[in-house]
Amino acid sequence: MKLIGSLTSPYVRKVRIVFLEKKVDIDLQLENVWAADTQMPSFNPLGKVPCLILEDGDAIYDSRVIAEYADALSPVSKLIPSDNRERATVKTWETLADGIMDAGILARLERTLRPAEQQSQDWVDRQMGKINNALRVLSEQLGGNAWCHGNQMTLADVAVGCAVGYLLLRFPQVQWQTQYPNLDRLYQKLLQRPSFMETEPPKA
Known part of the structure; x- marks a missing residue:
């Protein structure tokens, strides 16, 4: 999986922390959404980070959606209660x-x-x-x-x-x-x- 984002975005940091706590490896691809040549809209039509590219090429975006998806990938360090x-x-x-x-x-x-x-x-x-x-x-x-x-x-x-x-x-x-x-x-x-x-x- 590949996570597209920036080092200063707090939303990107949130999902990176979730992946680290879950011990799930991802590749981080840095992208400046404010650059004239940004490719972000080709991944997320809203042009926002973070965006998670799955193994099959599908994209998941919005940090809340990504965090919830990541939490279900591994039983390690459950961050969202099931109740x-x-x-x-x-x-x-x-x-x-x-x-x-x-x-x-x-x-x-x-x-x-x-x-x-x-x-x-x-x-x-x-x-x-x-x-x-x-x-x-x-x-x-x-x-x-x-x-x-x-x-x-x-x-x-x-x-x-x-x-x-x-x-x-x-x-x-x-x-x-x-x-x-x-x-x-x-x-x-x-x-x-x-x-x-x-x-x-x-x-x-």
């Missing part, structure tokens, strides 16, 4: 974490792609408000627990780790580590795992 209610809870954590990444990327694109005179501060503020609200809820739901859900790491923890890691990379001004020390404790624990170490995004 319907627990599964929904873990997937809701993932949705909230993905929402932080969605809002962060929208705010970043407003600043990096749009000419200064066309940028909307209201739009950026709206996205940052989503991030702040989501961080507050994540912290409240985590409380003093060791993991987001249950007594072991799940996809919820992977998604949250990727979301806050993305904030550290692109929005260091968001002081979530001091405001929500329980989220930081979780993140520091995740950083000790080889899957998180190996997928640490480049700072440049």
Whole structure:
């Protein structure tokens, strides 16, 4: 299998971590979706990463779909519970974490792609408000627990780790580590795992 993505995308990092935790080997093919000569639309018509190319050539895209597919490939390190209610809870954590990444990327694109005179501060503020609200809820739901859900790491923890890691990379001004020390404790624990170490995004 081949995973098409970038080293700085938090969505790509999420599925790479899942594959590493599952001990399923994949080849990573780097692609810049913003380059004029990008081939991404030939793999995913939406032009987004990550995109997983299966052995038979079929493509699977969207990080949530890929993560769920990957979790079913091996019984090692089950990340999504089989119980319907627990599964929904873990997937809701993932949705909230993905929402932080969605809002962060929208705010970043407003600043990096749009000419200064066309940028909307209201739009950026709206996205940052989503991030702040989501961080507050994540912290409240985590409380003093060791993991987001249950007594072991799940996809919820992977998604949250990727979301806050993305904030550290692109929005260091968001002081979530001091405001929500329980989220930081979780993140520091995740950083000790080889899957998180190996997928640490480049700072440049």
